[in-house]
Amino acid sequence: MPYVRPLVSYGYLGTVLVFIYLPILIMMAMGFNQSSSYELPFHFDLVWYEHLSANEVLWRAGRNSVLLALASSAVSSVIGTMAALAFARYRLRGQVVLQLLLFPPMAMPWLILATAMLIFFYYSGIGRGLHAMLLAHVALSLPYVIIVVGARLRSFGQDLEEAAATLGADPWQTFFRVTLPMIAPGVAAAALFAFGISFDQFVTSYFLSPPGVSTLPVEIYASIRKGFTPEINAISTIIIIVSMLLLAVVSRFYRFGGTQ
Amino acid sequence: MSSVNICQVSKRYGEVVALDHVSLTFGEREFFGLLGPSGSGKTTLLRSIAGFVEPTSGQILMEGTDISRVPTYKRNVGMVFQNYALFPHMTVYDNVAFPLSVRRVNETEIRKRVSEILELVQLSGYDKRRPRELSGGQQQRIALARALVSRPRVLLLDEPLGALDKNLRQRMQIELRQIQREVGITTVLVTHDQEEALTLSDRIAVFRKGEVVQMGSPDEVYERPRNAFAAEFFGATNFLKGRAAGTQGKAGVVALDGGEKVLTLDPLPEDGQAVTITVRPEKFAISAASGAAVGSDEAINNLPGEVLQPVYMGASVTYRVSVAGTELTVFQQNREAQRFQTSDKVNISWRACHSIALDQS
Numbered sequence: 136m137p138y139v140r141p142l143v144s145y146g147y148l149g150t151v152l153v154f155i156y157l158p159i160l161i162m163m164a165m166g167f168n169q170s171s172s173y174e175l176p177f178h179f180d181l182v183w184y185e186h187l188s189a190n191e192v193l194w195r196a197g198r199n200s201v202l203l204a205l206a207s208s209a210v211s212s213v214i215g216t217m218a219a220l221a222f223a224r225y226r227l228r229g230q231v232v233l234q235l236l237l238f239p240p241m242a243m244p245w246l247i248l249a250t251a252m253l254i255f256f257y258y259s260g261i262g263r264g265l266h267a268m269l270l271a272h273v274a275l276s277l278p279y280v281i282i283v284v285g286a287r288l289r290s291f292g293q294d295l296e297e298a299a300a301t302l303g304a305d306p307w308q309t310f311f312r313v314t315l316p317m318i319a320p321g322v323a324a325a326a327l328f329a330f331g332i333s334f335d336q337f338v339t340s341y342f343l344s345p346p347g348v349s350t351l352p353v354e355i356y357a358s359i360r361k362g363f364t365p366e367i368n369a370i371s372t373i374i375i376i377v378s379m380l381l382l383a384v385v386s387r388f389y390r391f392g393g394t395q
Numbered sequence: 396m397s398s399v400n401i402c403q404v405s406k407r408y409g410e411v412v413a414l415d416h417v418s419l420t421f422g423e424r425e426f427f428g429l430l431g432p433s434g435s436g437k438t439t440l441l442r443s444i445a446g447f448v449e450p451t452s453g454q455i456l457m458e459g460t461d462i463s464r465v466p467t468y469k470r471n472v473g474m475v476f477q478n479y480a481l482f483p484h485m486t487v488y489d490n491v492a493f494p495l496s497v498r499r500v501n502e503t504e505i506r507k508r509v510s511e512i513l514e515l516v517q518l519s520g521y522d523k524r525r526p527r528e529l530s531g532g533q534q535q536r537i538a539l540a541r542a543l544v545s546r547p548r549v550l551l552l553d554e555p556l557g558a559l560d561k562n563l564r565q566r567m568q569i570e571l572r573q574i575q576r577e578v579g580i581t582t583v584l585v586t587h588d589q590e591e592a593l594t595l596s597d598r599i600a601v602f603r604k605g606e607v608v609q610m611g612s613p614d615e616v617y618e619r620p621r622n623a624f625a626a627e628f629f630g631a632t633n634f635l636k637g638r639a640a641g642t643q644g645k646a647g648v649v650a651l652d653g654g655e656k657v658l659t660l661d662p663l664p665e666d667g668q669a670v671t672i673t674v675r676p677e678k679f680a681i682s683a684a685s686g687a688a689v690g691s692d693e694a695i696n697n698l699p700g701e702v703l704q705p706v707y708m709g710a711s712v713t714y715r716v717s718v719a720g721t722e723l724t725v726f727q728q729n730r731e732a733q734r735f736q737t738s739d740k741v742n743i744s745w746r747a748c749h750s751i752a753l754d755q756s
Binding site: 291292294295297298299300301302303304305306308309312313316317 | 445446447466467468469470471472473474476478480482483484493494497498541542545551
């Protein structure tokens, strides 16, 4: 019975995908249901999207989130790329230790890192607010950026940069005309990664947001605690669609990277 | 007039000595080969000239000025890398134009010089291609064009033909030499391929453990190796060990450990001192032992031997022959009527001037 095998595989994979996607699909569907308390039967209505568009608090939080994610992504891509260059192109004393130290922050629970940051920011006078959140998000993203860009840098030898130098290019020209174009797909992927880390970030933002300033995840959490309406489903649906689009962009970059 | 001077250059990596007080002079328009096994220091020297390696001590003079502390991009050297190091994200045109555009040469001039140099390497019309769309030989020529387009003071070649297959490599050798003559640029070639060094170079320096063990024209280093290392590095050779034992006419006599005598025209140390003689396999003549010795004048060596194994190689036959207690390798051109079989008794003869007495080291 040769057809049993594909049948089993499809059945199994289908179950896994249903397990992952069913709650999300239901959540998205409920954003289009008229009832404010998720009652069935289903009545299609855009009322919650209308409410959402009038919800100043959520919009402000959303704007904060996007700006924060853009800034964090930009800052950590630049700093991280520089660090990755140093790791890949120079032999430094204690390099191995430094490189190993990149990993623990990724393994550590964000809750613990966030607690540490809250305490440190409090005592060092940095305090709370968007600036503190930016610092925290950059710190959380950096190890990922360094690793992603570093992998790209190591995929081609130092020969290209040495060749550029013999051809008369100074270190700046070499970086902007040879190294950067070569690592661009890696940097772009790292930047999107950093954007995602910041945009998703709840714990650190929650700890570091002073009264009156919040980000989208923090605001969503707050509304859930207050007793919430399907407006949350509506905003979640928008976020999911935007992330899917970003993901599509990333996968294109990776495909470009693969052909080079 | 000399164009590059290497003065007492040393490079140490901790305890490891990569270059040990190397001094060399590359003449104007000269094609100079640096030859040696890997780790002998030849590449370190090339990279010091390029500026990737800073010598621990010593000077590198280019047209009289010390450049050993000048950063690479200010040295105006052209270099062709083993893997070509073409920029994969640029077209052929942009690759070749790169040295000019970083120097802010104007666009018209760039276009003119790129098309000139592409013509020189016979790749006109390939401007829009990407490096990965070219064959190995084409990439090699683009790398050469890119290295030459800014009219550098010296061209550095780091095993430039190593990645090509044998036939293409031989074609490129001829082409490379032609282009180098046409452009008239001082060129330094690093290679571990002795044939490549012999074919291309005006002069060759043989490296061993960070030192130059011999330097001279291809003819000199092949015909008159100074020591066993240089002799062995240039193809097959034979060694005969013995002691100095007076003279016979103009020739010096070496008494081999087995008792036979060998003549050489090279100066010998005092009688009784150890001497090693080297003879290239193609210098021997092999004949049947029963026949008359070839020429009986005093400048000819004749030793009896026994064939251990003949190896047919097309253009020649290589014999392993047991002579005077050692094994010799003997080439016979494939035009002699007589070939020999295992355990044939033979006579091996060669001229005294082909017995090269080596430095004992």
